[in-house]
């Protein structure tokens with residue numbers, strides 16, 4: 550039986566899809582059979598984040614409507630045989646009900662270790678549909694006050710669902726601003742939200758570069774932070790990336806000084 554984890558946020562653009570794709574790749578690299586479900590039926594782009602968009606032939610709605618078998622809609626990632634994608638609805642998304650999504654996932658549950666569900670932004674039906682089929686949730690926020698407030702609202706809503714675990718991911722943390730005390734630290738944000746922190750992910754240009762190509766994150770600070778998240782999920786630990794590490798010590802202070810000059 551797969552662990553079904555929804556990645557949600559409230560506020561849009563905080564990194565749900567990015568984290569979902571990178572976490573899926575990290576879990577697959579650890580040989581955990583992982584299915585990524587694109588439940589953002591409005592502005593889906595998980596296929597693009599994975600660089601699989603040109604291979605999509607059928608989507609989840611085709612499988613629900615019987616235009617193809619479920620196996621035809623599942624797309625295997627050539628780079629990692631343990632990673633699969635169930636692409637989002639291309640048309641008629643709003644007509645796909647919670648129970649239809651639940652019955653699709655029930656059919657694949659035994660075939661995977663993890664099912665990661667990429668949720669749309671906001672708290673309307675798309676949010677509830679995605680959360681209703683999950684057992685666990687990861688709430689993604691950035692240090693931006695609006696994102697933190699929306700994450701807090703989402704955490705309150707998640708409290709109405711029978712989830713086994715709810716964790717927080719603080720994404721796009723600027724270690725230099727934290728050291729300068731111009732921004733809340735990831736630890737402070739997690740404490741404000743009052744739920745266990747599962748990952749602190751630094752702001753990292755490599756993410757932007759990879760987003761443009763749909764490529765896999767190479768060795769980079771964000772990749773390390775998301776690798777720790779995969780470890781935490783598989784071994785139950787709580788390793789958290791130190792986003793201020795690069796700005797400590799003599800060289801760190803020099804780097805900080807140079808950053809302040811630009």
Ligand SMILES: Nc1ncnc2c1ncn2[C@@H]1O[C@H](COP(=O)(O)OP(=O)(O)OP(=O)(O)O)[C@@H](O)[C@H]1O
Pocket residue numbers: 558560561562563564565566567568589592668669670720721722750751752753754756757760771
């Ligand atoms: N750690 C990071 N460092 C730098 N850029 C990042 C990081 N995480 C995400 N981004 C960038 O932020 C942008 C938004 O990311 P993404 O699409 O994953 O957000 P989202 O929450 O899924 O958005 P939506 O709510 O629209 O679905 C993308 O351009 C992505 O490359």
Ligand SMILES: [Mg+2]
Pocket residue numbers: 565566567589594667668
């Ligand atoms: Mg998204």
